[in-house]
Amino acid sequence: MKTTKWRAGGAFWGVVFLYLAAVMCATGADERPIGMSLSEAIELALKHNPELSAQGHDLGVAEARYDAALGRRLPGVDVVGTAMYYQYDQRLLPATANGEAGAFSDKMLSSDIVFSLPIYTGGRLQREQSAARLLRASAERQLARSRSELIYNVSSVYYGILAQRRVIASLEFSREALREHSKRVQEMISVQKAAGVDRLRMDVRVADLEQRMVWEKNVLAVQCRVLANLLGLPAGSPRRTPMGELPELPMASAAELPALAVVLANRSDYQAAQAAIAAQREAVAAASAGHLPTVTVQGSYGRRLAVESSDRRSGLDSTTDMGWGGVVFNVPVFAGGQVSARVREERARLAAAEERLRKLALQIELELETASLNIQSARERLEALAKTSEQAQESLRIEREKYELGKGSITDVLDAQTALLDTETAMSRALADYHTARAQLALAKGE
Numbered sequence: 403m404k405t406t407k408w409r410a411g412g413a414f415w416g417v418v419f420l421y422l423a424a425v426m427c428a429t430g431a432d433e434r435p436i437g438m439s440l441s442e443a444i445e446l447a448l449k450h451n452p453e454l455s456a457q458g459h460d461l462g463v464a465e466a467r468y469d470a471a472l473g474r475r476l477p478g479v480d481v482v483g484t485a486m487y488y489q490y491d492q493r494l495l496p497a498t499a500n501g502e503a504g505a506f507s508d509k510m511l512s513s514d515i516v517f518s519l520p521i522y523t524g525g526r527l528q529r530e531q532s533a534a535r536l537l538r539a540s541a542e543r544q545l546a547r548s549r550s551e552l553i554y555n556v557s558s559v560y561y562g563i564l565a566q567r568r569v570i571a572s573l574e575f576s577r578e579a580l581r582e583h584s585k586r587v588q589e590m591i592s593v594q595k596a597a598g599v600d601r602l603r604m605d606v607r608v609a610d611l612e613q614r615m616v617w618e619k620n621v622l623a624v625q626c627r628v629l630a631n632l633l634g635l636p637a638g639s640p641r642r643t644p645m646g647e648l649p650e651l652p653m654a655s656a657a658e659l660p661a662l663a664v665v666l667a668n669r670s671d672y673q674a675a676q677a678a679i680a681a682q683r684e685a686v687a688a689a690s691a692g693h694l695p696t697v698t699v700q701g702s703y704g705r706r707l708a709v710e711s712s713d714r715r716s717g718l719d720s721t722t723d724m725g726w727g728g729v730v731f732n733v734p735v736f737a738g739g740q741v742s743a744r745v746r747e748e749r750a751r752l753a754a755a756e757e758r759l760r761k762l763a764l765q766i767e768l769e770l771e772t773a774s775l776n777i778q779s780a781r782e783r784l785e786a787l788a789k790t791s792e793q794a795q796e797s798l799r800i801e802r803e804k805y806e807l808g809k810g811s812i813t814d815v816l817d818a819q820t821a822l823l824d825t826e827t828a829m830s831r832a833l834a835d836y837h838t839a840r841a842q843l844a845l846a847k848g849e
Contacts, residue, residue: 437645450634464541471534507708514704524694536681543674554845565834600812668848692741701727773843780836794822
């Protein structure tokens with residue numbers, strides 16, 4: 403089976419592609435942009451796009467939060483130093499027996515190594531660690547989705563630029579054709595085979611084409627700026643421009659859309675939302691653990707110094723070691739409703755996240771159907787325009803011959819020229835729409 407022939411007139415497009423080579427994406431004749439393929443454009447965007455880089459740093463934030471949550475479950479060791487001044491003299495160390503002598507001072511120095519290990523928190527620390535792990539997974543999948551969206555955006559703009567170049571080339575070709583025909587009209591006027599007003603009509607048509615070219619070139623320049631923005635290249639980098647031409651319309655495919663469940667399993671943004679919901683469930687459980695008691699193992703060992711102790715002259719030691727260890731049991735009795743309020747807050751966030759997940763599933767289904775319809779529509783438009791293009795070229799040839807034989811009017815010639823130009827412009831844009839829709843479908847399917 404042969405592919406659909408959407409081009410009409412080999413000679414016409416031969417001249418068109420000569421103009422394509424001369425069209426540049428931005429102003430400045432001295433600047434020579436570097437051509438790049440679509441794969442090279444995507445590679446540059448993935449490497450330099452600032453938003454994608456920012457999301458990479460967001461993933462780093464999620465990883466750091468996970469490490470912090472893990473660290474809260476591990477033993478903590480601190481070095482604590484104090485310098486205290488008291489209104490009245492204080493004993494350096496508590497007495498260990500009745501009548502035991504000791505050193506006293508109103509100025510105390512101490513340095514301690516303090517050890518702390520939570521052994522039971524009602525599951526709060528474990529839940530917080532689990533939530534941080536799930537949020538890290540969500541950030542990873544969201545980054546993957548952002549990469550896919552960036553690839554789609556670059557592809558869409560890339561195809562749009564190639565189509566816009568074809569539109570400009572069509573205008574160039576039509577203008578040059580009118581200029582050549584205008585010379586022929588002038589010859590006919592000189593031998594009194596045509597009226598002078600025909601030349602004026604031709605000039606008006608050429609002027610209209612020139613103003614359209616100005617507009618279309620401005621559109622092209624804007625598209626190139628958008629592509630440069632997506633590529634995220636630093637200032638001073640050589641300008642990059644798409645090279646080549648729009649791919650041929652491929653053979654019709656009978657492939658059906660995959661089941662929604664398969665697509666949801668492939669969509670990284672849906673997986674990210676699912677991971678975020680699982681993390682939020684852990685956050686609810688961690689907040690609920692605030693009602694439960696906590697048990698912590700603690701210990702301390704350090705040095706004490708009674709500064710300027712008068713008891714030192716009596717032979718009492720004013721500096722000594724001090725150590726202790728034990729288990730701290732804490733039961734929350736009343737916190738002003740803070741724990742209950744936090745639980746309600748986390749549950750409300752969970753309910754909101756679940757509704758957003760349902761909305762995302764509906765959005766994905768819509769994206770699949772929209773992309774499929776866009777592909778079908780663009781293909782049908784191209785097939786119809788291929789026939790129309792052949793008819794428009796033949797109509798223009800006939801109207802020119804009729805005019806030269808004195809059996810037609812210049813208005814008919816100009817109308818036929820306009821019809822051909824509009825057809826070729828529509829074909830260029832429909833072809834870009836087709837390739838963009840295919841990229842849109844791949845994005846919707848999570849590929």
